[in-house]
Amino acid sequence: MMHIIVSHVSKTIKNNPVIRDISMELHSGVVYGFKGINGSGKTMLMRLICGLIRPTQGEISMNGKILGKDISFPESIGIFLENPAFLDAYSGFQNLKLLASIKSVASDADIRNTLLRVGLDPDSRKNYKKYSLGMKQRLGIAAAVMEKPDIVILDEPTNSLDEGGVNLVKRIVQDEKERGALVIISCHDAEILKGLSDETFLLEQGRLVGHITGGNI
């Protein structure tokens, strides 16, 4: 069970406030959507929750442990932030295997299943360098979910995906929710977000301006 409390968090970068006094509470088994125009602070907020950047003010706690003080990073998290990034010289499977070797939670079978789930061939020897944008996107999503983390963060996962790919993302988000993960997803497309999220946070210029439950946007 995962319980995240974001308490009056602000972030300033080079005198530029990117996140202003945001507070929210997140629970396992729920899909949260972050909605806002470009530059509203969705990705920054996701980075804060991941522990990649530290808040200038406020704190984020996960099951009572404060991020940046008690723990550096959430103990179990899978992320897909901005552009997918992997090693050019390796295939999709090899890339995921390399990442999985860090925590040794996901087995080869898990990796294979995840690749199949996202519509990629686990036996393909094609190097990541030769992947299309859609394939890279799918691999990024696979990396986020392969270790069955407690928190799954997906930033614009439907970019560059065809209709089949978008449906795939919807299925994966649903599966993760049913597994009991805390899912945070951001998307420009209101329809997709409406279909996926249980609760939606509206962001504007780094501030939280709305919180909608029930998928009505």
Next chain:
Amino acid sequence: MRSVLFMEIKKAFTNKLFLLSLLTAAAIALYAAVFSILSYYKYTEADLLSASVSGFSLNPELPGTTLFTSWIGADHISPAASLFYLLLPLIAALGYGWSYCSECKSGYIKNVTTRTSKTNYFLSKYIAVFLAGGTVVTVPILLNIMAVAVFIPAIQPDVFYDVYYAAHPWSTLTPLFYAHPVVYMLLKIVTTFIFAGLISEICICISFLSKNKFVSVFTPLFLLLFINYLSNTVNNLPQISPIQFLHTGKIYVSLSVICLEVVLLFAVSFAVTLVRGKKNDIF
């Protein structure tokens, strides 16, 4: 930590740039070997010719040219040896020094740091960069020694022939060169490995200031060239330029200066990597 370390080491030793720099360095080192071997045989031929013509052989001066003066680290005559040591900082940096910069820019670092702590990541990165930087320089040196050893005998150096040797009379380790040249040679190789590894760490430090891979890879080269210039400007002091004292020449090399430089390089690079690494946000 172990899994991250193995992952980094695997990435370090299997990447294309590492292999390309290793090949380039090996090509230069083998050219240096060929140069030494041909020079040796030219001299031996001259001696044989003289003997056949005049009936008298020149003093063969066998201890003048031995394996211990012809390998790349002691060869102060061939241009390839000078080129190798001139480019040593670049070759070491190309091993894996650019990786932190590259991973930050691509965003790959996010994938790793969310699975382990920043300390583990940077510690593993530090070790992998050190090992790759040292290896990419040392392996060609070993290849050079093996090639030279096939053709040039390993005759014990004799102080009577010191004009042929690149061992300064004041240098701390010169007695070791005469007494135990193999140990001297090994010590030089180990020192080269350590320095090459530490030089490639400079790339990580520079990467905190600039995310340009070119800047991080070339800075150690220009830094060391500048130190080389400074060192040549001041006379009668021990050589401080690694490009010079790793290659040797008739220059005054002090063991304490070398140790001090190692400690300084390690302390600064390690501290900067771990402190800045932990402190910096990951975008």
Next chain:
Amino acid sequence: MTFFKLCKYDLKSGMRRESVKYLVCAILFLGFCVGFIYTKGKGLEARTFGDFLFFITAGMEEYIPMPGNIFMVPALWVLMILAPLYITLYYPFYDLTAYGKNVLINAKSRLAWWLSKCFWAISCVFIYYLLLWGVITLFCVCGGKLSLDISKSLIFRLIPMPSEDFCFTEGDFLQGENFAFQILFMPILIVSALSVMQMTISLIIKPFFSFCISAGILVLSAYYLSPFLLGNYAMSQRSDLLIDNGVHMQTGIIFSLALLTLSCVVGLCIFMRYDILNKEE
């Protein structure tokens, strides 16, 4: 017209990118000038502009390989030439993988793009040496002589055995007009040729390795006094005006212009067929 617009874009964009490097170079030049004052320039009657420039572009005397004669790469000379080669290394490559792709498409001409890059590289080298002249001028204004004449005592310090012709010239200075082109423009010409050659090779292999090739040429030039090695013409103390078996300046001019032109043409041929992919930096 497109070519001139591209040149303007490259000068603006490229210079902005490399401005920090020029700043670092300026600081290095200050260091070299100070170094000259306290080493070879010590005790000279009046340190002239020519003296500073001659010292910085001197290189090394002819190397005779023999036991006991250690070959040491002239650090100052190598640094002075590798620096502009490094400055001109990255930008063309970067421009192909990033924003420059848009510029190329808008220009609709690969020929204009390539020529503008060659022009940019040459301009970069020129600005680099202009910066050097500026720093030296500062030193001359503050405590030297703004003249291209070179002190003979400096020449004797750097060249133990100059040519007879030089030894028998009158006066304490080598007249500036005799040697001006060698110390002022030969390095610019040589480095420009090397940088365009480097740029062309970067189209085939990674820029890091084309830089290694340039460094290799410099080391070989320092090692062998040969008219076939371009670096020799950039070493003022290897000019035939100062040593008997020196290299002829006119040959150097022809050689470097030929290399520049050849690199330009070969690079153009390669670039016309070049696939512009998002290659990893």
